[in-house]
Amino acid sequence: MNRIAIIGGGSVGLLYAARLASYHEVTVYTKSNEQARAINEKGIQLEEGEQINVIRVKAAVISDGIAPCNLAVIAVKQYHLSSILPFLREIPPTTPLLFLQNGMSHLEIIDSLPHTYVFLGLVEHGALKTGDVHVKHTGIGTTRLCVYKENHFIHRELLKNSTDCFSFVEEHDWYKTMIKKLIVNAVINPLTALYRVENGMLPSVAPFRQNMEQLFAEVVLSLGINEGKEYWESILTVCEQTAFNRSSMLRDIESKRQTEVDSILGYIISEGERRRVDVPLATFLYNSIKGLEKKQKK
Numbered sequence: 095m096n097r098i099a100i101i102g103g104g105s106v107g108l109l110y111a112a113r114l115a116s117y118h119e120v121t122v123y124t125k126s127n128e129q130a131r132a133i134n135e136k137g138i139q140l141e142e143g144e145q146i147n148v149i150r151v152k153a154a155v156i157s158d159g160i161a162p163c164n165l166a167v168i169a170v171k172q173y174h175l176s177s178i179l180p181f182l183r184e185i186p187p188t189t190p191l192l193f194l195q196n197g198m199s200h201l202e203i204i205d206s207l208p209h210t211y212v213f214l215g216l217v218e219h220g221a222l223k224t225g226d227v228h229v230k231h232t233g234i235g236t237t238r239l240c241v242y243k244e245n246h247f248i249h250r251e252l253l254k255n256s257t258d259c260f261s262f263v264e265e266h267d268w269y270k271t272m273i274k275k276l277i278v279n280a281v282i283n284p285l286t287a288l289y290r291v292e293n294g295m296l297p298s299v300a301p302f303r304q305n306m307e308q309l310f311a312e313v314v315l316s317l318g319i320n321e322g323k324e325y326w327e328s329i330l331t332v333c334e335q336t337a338f339n340r341s342s343m344l345r346d347i348e349s350k351r352q353t354e355v356d357s358i359l360g361y362i363i364s365e366g367e368r369r370r371v372d373v374p375l376a377t378f379l380y381n382s383i384k385g386l387e388k389k390q391k392k
Contacts (some may be wrong), residue, residue: 095119096164096251101156101178103129105223106194107169109231112140112149113260114167117251121163123156123181129226130155141230142259156181165248167192167215172200172357182207190246192239196342197357198276199364204242212243214268216275219260220339233339236261238275240268273317277325278332279358280313281306283343284379287353287386290344294337297330305375312373316366343383350390355383 096118100111103124111122115138122138124130133153140147156178160166166185170178172195185191190211193204204212220233239252239262249264256262265271285296285305296302310329314322346353359380366373 096248097121097162099123099160099163099166100169101160101166101181102169102171102174103133103153103226104169104171105221105229106217106219107167108138108223108227108229109140109219109221110167110169110194111151112138112147112229114255115149115151117255118164119152121152121154121161123154123160125156127155129153132226136227139225139228141224141228160185162186163189165190165192167194169194171195171352172197172354173352175200175203179203179206185209190248193242194237195357196275196279196354198272198361199357210244211246211248213246213249214240214242214272216240216265216271220336222345231259233336234259236263238263238265238271240265240271242268273319274325274328276358276361277310277313277317278329280362280376281310281329282332283341283353284355284359284383285309286341287343287347288379288382290348292337293333293339293341297333309375309379312366312371312376313362315371316362316369316373316376318365318369347383347386347390352387353383355380355387359383 098114098118098120100107100120100122103122107122111120114120122133130153137148137150140149160181166189168191187208188210191209192213192215194215194217216238218235222230222232224230239249252262253264282293286293296306310326343353359376362376363373363380
């Protein structure tokens, strides 16, 4: 049995901790003493449909340091990575790391680390944290595993532990896989967050769809993509399969939390500047979401 450290006690961290605890010894590293204490006392309450299962895992505060492990899963939001870098640097460089962030801008932070074995995971599950120990598995998807640096046996262990409700799929081209997810997030997340609508509303309401198409055109141009049909179809498929879901960016706005717009649209805008491509709608949406974030802080 492998020792797995889950860094982050948010919705994704709790979901992965609960699911991986069936096969591994899991420790969740949280920001607060209160959450660590609650997890140790009550376990993680994993809600699926009308059923709630209590999963027993260990928990500790990240400021106390990360104990030796066979894999560290970094499940914090992209904008929290800088604050936990000192703790990540204390993990031995031969310990594999798995990063589960959205967007692409965090790759610079990953490149600054000395670790030999690094994986990227693209999360397609729906998860909603409703308390320090309670997480709803709102949508069953998969985790797309990509080798970013060197491979390691733990990669095969995760694939072997794959189940129908929590599957892992190996992707051999990390860049194409990340770009595909980035494009989906860049189009769906900011539009749903601004309009306050579920994913399925975007392609089904004509004015929304027009803005989808314009934003998509800007995104693929900024990324230097000439043929975008495959990516557009992927966006429509996600909207159809998650028609009644509220995007993570919309939930962040509704919960008055910081969003990941910097790592998603911020990256698109910077790539557009690098290629000298104008992205007026992407810029408008970026500024709109940042404005909503600042409004909520007042």
